[in-house]
Amino acid sequence: MFSQCLFLAYVFLQLFIVCEAQPTDGNATSVIVDAINTPPKRGWTSGPNGRGTIDIIYSCGITMFLCSWSVLCLNVPAEEDSPFRVFRRRVYVTALAFLGPEFLFQIALGQLISARNSVQQFRNSGRKEEEWTMTHAFYADMGGFKLYSKDFPPFPVDAKQVHYLWTEGYIEFPAVDREEIRDKNKVDGLLRIFTTIQIVWFVVDMAGRRAQNLTITCGELTAAAFIVCSFGTVLCWRHKPADVTTSVAITTNATMAEIICKAGDRAAAPYSRTPLDFVSRKEWPWSIYWSNWINILRCLGIKFGPQVRPVDRFENTHSLELPGNSKWIFFGVTAAYSGVFVAGWNYSFPTSTELLLWRAAASTMCACLVTYWLVTEFGFVWWPWLEKKFRGAAQNATEVEKVTEPLSLVESEWRTSKLRYAAACVRNNTVSQDPQFNVPLKAMLPIYVVGVFYCHARTYLFIADIIQLRSLPASAYDTVDWSKFFPHF
Structure with missing residues (x-):
């Protein structure tokens, strides 16, 4: 808790520091055009008596790694998962957080909202506050409770499903003390402390460099952006147990067939993960997009989940x-993350082309965020509404088109069937053709384009962090004179 408080305090300071663009070399135009006025630059610099290139690389690299690794709170693994498999899974999620920390924040925010709703559900059903806490809800949503029935293999149940089974009388209330769940928490406290110290030092050092007009490198700016997203992720997961490897068994005397039959039509559809999907499953635009992308990798032989x-x-x-409004929280943090890169608008680069590419990449990241929202709203909300409203007019127009444009019936049917098949493959590429994963083409095709632009922009920003090091202003290697900030004699 102490580390999280420090983390919160200093990240607010960091947001204030990077909120405005910093021209490190005076007039940005003169840096590009007038070589005479350009301050002296240096390439690889050793740092026996000050800050060297390797110090910059280490500081940025270790900060980004810790923001991606130490904040993770992975779900409970399967009983047969080996330690190596769990470690490999952690590396995969770390890589995802490294490439896009905003994705990890979105996952954490969704889990936080689900946990809060679960606590309220149990409160409304008469359970006391200490009987079902945020820790219980997180533990359930991460697969901490496993249901055992007479006629079905055991499987994990989430918080909503636990509530459903309990209120319907299928199970006893899981009387698990919060401290018992916390005892399962195996997070490395020493690593969290080290992460906090590193982030605090990094933020304070950036504040000092900004105050003394010393050059801040692109790598340091990228690390600051990581801190912004990690701050949000840590806040969302502050009640979630970390590195839990064991689950709690809950048993029912009812068979799974009885539970499904009693649920009626709502449980009639085939399930995607467990037979209790009808209780809590709710696909939304991002989960549908994600499923589509993961299934593309599956077709290439790369399987996840x-x-x-x-x-x-x-x-x-x-x-x-x-x-509801939680989407705006996500967009706000993501906008802050993308906006940090815009703060390097007037930074010094070895060539004017690299400066323009940095500006283009930073602008593209911000544009992709806005475009994603507009395309998703249009494809999932606005277009279905318009289609429903004007369906009659569209059908009449189709009939007129058929009369005024005579085609061979066989040719027309062949073209139509081919187009429909191609559209169906793009719209839903799941193995089971689950209708809940249907993506409107008016959203999916533009999102592919947005994804390509975003990945290219993100990749270039990483590349720019490295290639900028070959020619930096001399002040980039100056250390902060802390004596200017503290009274001394």
């Missing part, structure tokens, strides 16, 4: 819905 049904664990990258 549990391959058995029912699942034996909850996938770590499963993103729960962001309802």
Whole structure:
């Protein structure tokens, strides 16, 4: 808790520091055009008596790694998962957080909202505050409770499903003390402390450099952006247990067939993860996009997530819905993350082309965020509304078109069937053709384009962090004179 408080305090300071663009070399135009006025630059610099290139690389690299690794709170693994498999899974999620820390924040925010809703559900059903806390809800949503029935293999149940089974009388209330769940928490406290110290030092050092007009490198700016997203992720997961490897068994005397039959039509559809999907499953635009992308990788032989049904664990990258105003929280943090790169608008680069590419990449990241929202709203909300409203007029126009443009019936049917097949493959590429994963083409095709632009922009920003080091202003290697900030004699 102490480390999180420090983390919160200094990240607010960091947001204030990077909120404005910093021209490190005076007039940015003269840096590009007038070589005479350009301050002296240096390439690789050793740092026996000050800050060297390797110091910059280490400081930025270790900060970004810690922001991606130490903040993770992975779901409970399956019983047969080996330590190596769990470690490999952690590396994969770390890589995802490294490439896009905003994705990890979105997952954490969705889990936070789900946990809060679960606590309220149990409160409304008469349970006391200490009987079902945020820790219980997080533990359930990460696969901490596993249901055992007479006629079905055991499988994990989330918080909503636990509430459903309890209120319907299928199970006893899981009387698990919060401290018992916390005892399962195996997070490395020493690593968290080290992460906090590193982030605090990094933020304070950037503040000092900004105050003394010393050059801040692109790598340091990228690390600051990581801190922004990690701050949000840590806040969302502050009640979630970390590195839990064991689950709690809950048993029911009812058979799964009885539970499904009593649920009626709502449980009639085939399930995607577990037979209790009808209780809590709710796909939303991002989860549909993500499923589409993951299935593209599956077609290439790259498989993620549990391959058995029912699942034996909850996938770590499963993103729960962001309802209502929570979407604006996500967009706000993501905008702050993308906006940090804009702060390097007037930074010094070895060539004017690299400066323009940095500006283009930073602008593209911000534009992709806005475009994603507009395309998603249009494809999932506005277009279905317009289509429903004007469906009659569209049908009449289609009939007129058929009369005024005579085609061979066989040719017309062949073209139509081919187009429909191609559209269906793009719209839904799941193995089971689950209708809940249907993506409107008016959203999916533009999102592909947005994804390509975003990945290229993100990649260039990483590349620029490295290639900028070959020619930096001399002040980039100056250390902060802390004596100017503290009274001394």
